[in-house]
Each structure stands twice: as structure tokens, then as C-alpha cells.
Amino acid sequence: MSFLLVMKAELVRSFIIMRRYWFRTITGLVLGYGMLMVLVAGFIYSREGLEERVQQFDDPSSATNFILGFIVGMFAFGVVGMFTQGLQGMAATGVLEQLCMSPHGLAVNFMAQTVVSSVATILSSSIMVYAVTWSVGGMLHWDTIPVLILLTLTFFNLVGFGFMVGGLVLVFKQVGQVAILVRMGLFALAIFAKEELLGNPWPFTFLLHVLPITDATICIKYVLIKGQMRDISAAGAAPEMVFSSVFAHSSFYWLIGNCLFWTFVGLTLFKLMEDYSRSKGTLGSY
Amino acid sequence: MTDTALVELRGVCKEFSTSHVLPVDEETRKRRLFKKKVVCAADNISFSIAPGEIFGLLGPNGAGKTTAVKMISGLVRPDAGQAFVKGLNVEKKRRQILRHVGVVLEGTRTSLWPLTPFENLVYYGMLKDVRGSVLKERAHDLLDFIGLQDKKNVQVRRLSRGQKQKLAICIAMIADPLVLLLDEPTTGLDVQSSRAIKDKVREITREQGRSVLVTTHDMHVAQELCDRIAIINHGKLIACRPTDSLLEVFSEQVFAFRLDRRVPLDLFSGIPGIIKSEYEGSEEPELVFQLVGEQQDLRSEALYKIIRIFEEQKCLLRSVSQRKQNLESIFLRLTSDDPDADVLKKGNTCLSS
Numbered sequence: 001m002s003f004l005l006v007m008k009a010e011l012v013r014s015f016i017i018m019r020r021y022w023f024r025t026i027t028g029l030v031l032g033y034g035m036l037m038v039l040v041a042g043f044i045y046s047r048e049g050l051e052e053r054v055q056q057f058d059d060p061s062s063a064t065n066f067i068l069g070f071i072v073g074m075f076a077f078g079v080v081g082m083f084t085q086g087l088q089g090m091a092a093t094g095v096l097e098q099l100c101m102s103p104h105g106l107a108v109n110f111m112a113q114t115v116v117s118s119v120a121t122i123l124s125s126s127i128m129v130y131a132v133t134w135s136v137g138g139m140l141h142w143d144t145i146p147v148l149i150l151l152t153l154t155f156f157n158l159v160g161f162g163f164m165v166g167g168l169v170l171v172f173k174q175v176g177q178v179a180i181l182v183r184m185g186l187f188a189l190a191i192f193a194k195e196e197l198l199g200n201p202w203p204f205t206f207l208l209h210v211l212p213i214t215d216a217t218i219c220i221k222y223v224l225i226k227g228q229m230r231d232i233s234a235a236g237a238a239p240e241m242v243f244s245s246v247f248a249h250s251s252f253y254w255l256i257g258n259c260l261f262w263t264f265v266g267l268t269l270f271k272l273m274e275d276y277s278r279s280k281g282t283l284g285s286y
Numbered sequence: 287m288t289d290t291a292l293v294e295l296r297g298v299c300k301e302f303s304t305s306h307v308l309p310v311d312e313e314t315r316k317r318r319l320f321k322k323k324v325v326c327a328a329d330n331i332s333f334s335i336a337p338g339e340i341f342g343l344l345g346p347n348g349a350g351k352t353t354a355v356k357m358i359s360g361l362v363r364p365d366a367g368q369a370f371v372k373g374l375n376v377e378k379k380r381r382q383i384l385r386h387v388g389v390v391l392e393g394t395r396t397s398l399w400p401l402t403p404f405e406n407l408v409y410y411g412m413l414k415d416v417r418g419s420v421l422k423e424r425a426h427d428l429l430d431f432i433g434l435q436d437k438k439n440v441q442v443r444r445l446s447r448g449q450k451q452k453l454a455i456c457i458a459m460i461a462d463p464l465v466l467l468l469d470e471p472t473t474g475l476d477v478q479s480s481r482a483i484k485d486k487v488r489e490i491t492r493e494q495g496r497s498v499l500v501t502t503h504d505m506h507v508a509q510e511l512c513d514r515i516a517i518i519n520h521g522k523l524i525a526c527r528p529t530d531s532l533l534e535v536f537s538e539q540v541f542a543f544r545l546d547r548r549v550p551l552d553l554f555s556g557i558p559g560i561i562k563s564e565y566e567g568s569e570e571p572e573l574v575f576q577l578v579g580e581q582q583d584l585r586s587e588a589l590y591k592i593i594r595i596f597e598e599q600k601c602l603l604r605s606v607s608q609r610k611q612n613l614e615s616i617f618l619r620l621t622s623d624d625p626d627a628d629v630l631k632k633g634n635t636c637l638s639s
Binding site: 002005006008009012013016017020021093094095097098099100101102103104105109275278279280281283 | 300359360382389391395409412
């Protein structure tokens with residue numbers, strides 16, 4: 001109940017700011033739309049030649065792989081950024097001290113803020129994914145339920161990871177700068193993540209599984225690009241594609257495990273760091 | 287925990303360490319690679335605040351006043367000792383305690399500037415678990431009480447500093463707390479705003495029975511507002527008394543003798559009860575004695591001896607006056623290395639009556 005009340009407070013606050021600074025909101029939307037249209041126009045313009053061009057790639061889905069990875073990467077960049085830049089900003093304005101003194105606790109307050117702020121990110125990411133699906137005309141396979149489930153799991157996965165980074169920011173405010181590198185790393189990983197990467201030696205593969213975005217991206221790409229079709233042919237034989245739900249994909253289970261792992265690690269570390277920063281006297285100060 | 291106290295700090299200690307990379311060593315004047323500096327923000331501090339009491343915490347910059355406030359509100363964890371609010375240990379029942387405590391830290395930064403005062407109160411009210419019609423009603427009442435009703439729909443960024451400060455107090459009071467912690471509530475405000483805030487704080491305490499802790503540099507604020515004052519320096523509590531008693535102790539012990547000529551000061555050395563003697567002024571010198579504050583017999587004996595010396599020296603005694611001190615002079619003396627700070631320590635009443 002308390003989480004819902006805090007979330008309501010955050011929703012009301014966000015809505016008021018969005019309405020009050022309508023010019024900024026509208027220009028933001030126009031700019032976003034403009035960028036989106038440029039992206040879509042680029043696809044439409046090159047659509048005729050796209051099929052020819054994608055033949056040049058070893059993997060025909062390389063182009064869409066890249067674009068989809070870009071969008072997922074942007075999502076990861078944004079969610080983790082809320083914990084780093086967001087915390088730093090609140091510390092600088094003094095609002096963080098007030099949140100720390102709320103009886104709901106800082107973690108609940110911050111979770112609510114992140115959920116509310118993420119609504120816009122999730123919406124814009126979904127619109128972009130959908131627009132890309134439309135513009136490439138069938139090269140992407142939109143499947144609402146798996147996509148929503150995957151996006152939700154990815155979100156909580158990233159939130160868990162964000163809580164971990166945010167916890168560090170609470171104590172070491174300068175970590176925020178390093179966190180930009182971490183966000184860039186996630187961004188890059190989202191672009192280049194594909195199933196083939198998991199064929200590497202096990203320590204490297206394990207590391208990729210542990211990172212919060214790898215399996216999420218692989219699953220999203222599996223649904224949207226491959227249309228949940230798996231090649232079951234023997235090596236060297238002609239490809240034989242059969243439908244295999246993403247929910248049966250090993251990366252999906254890694255994603256669930258990852259989600260639980262990062263949520264647990266993130267919240268635990270955030271709590272520990274909150275306590276430590278109270279000892280250090282850095283909670284709420286910048 | 288004393289029976290009546292709403293807030294109590296019991297022997298709390300807090301040290302902060304800061305690391306400096308490539309600092310210049312003060313002794314050798316050479317640059318070092320790394321240096322860790324430890325600052326004591328609280329050294330065995332104890333005091334309590336009763337319901338309906340305004341308790342002032344005075345001290346120079348970096349004395350540890352804000353740290354004390356943050357320890358009560360659970361923002362800083364003490365290294366040793368305990369803080370209690372309403373009989374509950376702040377460390378163990380922090381969330382429960384936060385419902386009873388309203389805090390104003392750097393007031394103008396507390397509020398969200400894009401929102402109006404009313405929206406701020408609703409937002410922070412929800413964060414403090416206040417909801418529905420109670421919240422809206424309380425927000426209106428508070429704005430009425432503090433005198434911001436006509437500004438309730440103006441964005442905070444357009445308000446004056448005093449108005450922002452008033453709003454910060456409303457935000458701290460939105461959950462109807464029993465304890466209000468005000469960190470420098472009148473700093474940077476004009477006379478009218480400062481007066482208005484002082485009046486409101488008095489009203490909150492006297493009429494609504496809340497306990498208020500005020501930290502301030504401003505001696506006038508402390509003198510006018512506080513029932514009891516604690517003076518803190520380098521993390522140590524060096525005095526803690528009812529305001530009147532604090533002023534009384536010092537007002538009785540400074541005597542100025544206007545003479546026709548200078549008398550050697552050595553003649554007065556060794557007289558028990560004299561803490562300090564010095565000349566002030568040049569043309570018609572005034573010989574000023576600081577005498578012990580609380581031991582009346584000793585002080586009386588010292589005064590007789592002083593006058594006897596004037597007689598022996600055949601000085602013309604033009605006038606004698608007793609200097610009334612204000613809190614500012616007491617504060618300056620106590621936070622300097624004046625030896626008579628010990629006088630006050632003996633009579634400290636850190637626990638609320």
C-alpha cells in the first residue's frame with residue numbers, strides 16, 4: 001500500500017511538471033518524434049535496397065539486430081541513468097534528504113520514482129520497436145505478450161542493477177561519472193549481444209549471462225527478429241526452421257535468474273550502502 | 287530516557303573522516319601523497335528536550351549542530367551513544383520515529399521549485415503517509431497558519447527566500463509531528479521574515495505542545511526564542527542551561543571601575559575570585575574585572591579587596607558599573623579558549639526538567 005501511495009505522489013508530481021512545463025514537454029515530444037521519423041524514413045527510403053544490402057551481411061538479420069540492440073541499449077542507458085544521474089541531481093537539490101526522511105524508506109521512494117520515470121522510457125522504446133517493425137515490413141515479428149513480458153523482466157533486471165550502482169552513488173557521489181562508462185558498456189553490449197556470443201569459453205559465457213542486459217537482448221531479438229523460429233537441422237544440412245517459444249529458450253531462464261539475482265543483489269547492496277552512507281554522513285548530501 | 291522528554295541524545299559521538307589527495311603538509315610545507323583528516327562532530331553529547339520546549343543549539347560553523355539534528359532524524363548514525371525520540375531508539379525504530387519528526391534542513395532547498403506550495407505539501411504529505419481529505423485539509427490549514435494561503439498557487443521558484451523558508455516549515459509539519467528540528471531557520475532572512483518565523487515557531491511550541499530544536503548562529507534568535515540553550519564547539523557541549531540562567535551567570539561577574547589613573551594590574555593578581563583583569567579605553571581608563579559567577583561569597587570578598595587596593599593606592603574612583611552581557615558575548619567567550627567556560631559546565635542542565 002505504501003508503495004502505491006508513493007507511486008501516486010510521484011505520478012502526480014510528474015504529471016504536474018509535464019503539464020506546467022508544457023513547452024518543454026511538447027518540444028521534447030516533437031524532437032523525439034522527429035528523430036523517430038528520421039529513423040523510420042531512413043528505413044522506408046532504403047527499404048527497396050534493404051533486402052539486397054542485408055545479403056551482404058553474414059547474418060541477414062545483422063541490420064535489424066543492430067537497430068534493435070540500439071533501442072534496447074537506449075532503454076538500459078536510461079533506466080540505469082535514473083539511479084546515477086537521478087540520485088546525484090536529487091542530492092544536489094536537497095530533495096534526497098527529504099526522501100531519506102520519509103517513513104517509507106529510500107528504496108521504496110526510489111523504486112516508485114523509477115517506475116514512474118520509466119513509463120515514458122518504456123512507452124517511447126515500445127513505439128520505436130513497433131515503428132521499426134512496421135517500417136521494415138515484416139522483418140520484425142511483433143508478438144505482444146512475449147515482448148511485454150521480456151520488457152518487464154528486462155526493466156526489473158536493470159532496476160536491480162541500477163539499485164546496486166545507485167547504492168554506490170549514495171556513498172561515493174563521484175562514482176556517477178564511472179557509472180556513465182558502465183551505462184555505455186551496457187549500451188554497447190545490447191547492440192552486439194546475440195546467441196552466437198554464448199558459444200565462447202564458459203568463463204566468458206558465464207560473465208555475459210551475469211551481465212544484466214545480455215540474455216534480455218538475446219530474448220528480445222529472438223522474438224522480434226527470428227520470430228521465435230529455431231533451426232533444428234543437422235550441421236551442413238538444409239535449414240529446418242520450427243517454432244520454439246521464447247519461454248522455452250535457455251536465455252529466458254537466465255533472464256529470470258538474472259532478474260532475481262540483480263533485484264536481490266541490488267536491493268541488498270542499496271540497503272547496505274544506505275546504512276554505510278548514514279555512518280559516513282553522506283546520505284542526502286552532495 | 288527521562289520520563290517527560292520527547293527527544294534525547296545520550297552520550298552520542300560522531301567522527302567524520304575526509305581524505306585529501308596531494309595535500310600540502312602544514313608542518314613541513316611539502317606535498318604529501320595522501321592524508322586522512324578526522325573531524326569530531328559530536329563528542330559525548332547529551333541533552334533532552336521536553337514537550338512544549340524550544341531548545342537552542344548554538345555553535346560556530348562546523349561545531350556539530352547539523353550533525354546533532356541529523357542524528358535525531360536518523361540521517362547520520364552515531365559512532366557511540368544513542369538518540370531517542372518519544373522513547374524510541376532512533377537506530378532501531380527509525381521508520382516509526384520519522385512519523386513523529388519534521389525536519390527543516392537548509393529550508394529553501396527542501397521544496398520542489400516547479401510545484402506550488404500546496405502541491406509541495408500534498409506531495410510530501412503522501413511521502414509521509416498522510417492521505418485523502420486529511421492531507422488536503424491539513425495543507426490548507428498550514429498555509430493559513432504560516433501566512434502563505436495567498437501564494438498557494440504560485441510556483442515555489444517565484445517565492446521569496448522567507449516564503450520558501452516558511453513553506454519548508456509547513457512541509458516539516460505536514461505529518462503533524464511532535465518534534466520539529468529546524469536547522470538555521472532564519473539564516474539569510476530579512477527582519478520581517480525572521481520575526482514572522484520566530485512568532486510561528488513560538489506558536490507551534492506554546493499552543494500546540496510540540497518540541498522544537500533550533501540550531502542557529504544568530505544570538506538574537508536564540509535569546510528571544512529558546513527556553514534552553516546548549517552551546518557546542520568542536521563537537522563538545524560546553525554549556526547547556528535555561529536561557530535566563532545562562533545570561534545571569536555572566537551578567538553578575540563583570541565589573542568596570544572608572545579611575546582617575548592607572549593602577550598596576552599585578553596588585554590584583556592572586557586575589558581569589560578574579561578570573562581576569564584588564565584595562566579598556568585610553569584617556570579615562572576603565573579597569574574591568576571578570577569575577578567568578580556563581581560563588582557569591584568569593585566574588586564579594588574579591589570586590590572588597592579590589593576597593594581596598596584602590597584606597598591604598600589613593601585612586602579616585604569615578605564610577606563602578608556591572609556589565610550586562612548578552613548571549614553573543616557569552617557565546618564568544620565560551621567558544622574561545624577562555625578558562626571561565628568551566629564555570630558554566632558545572633551548572634549544566636542538559637536534561638529537560
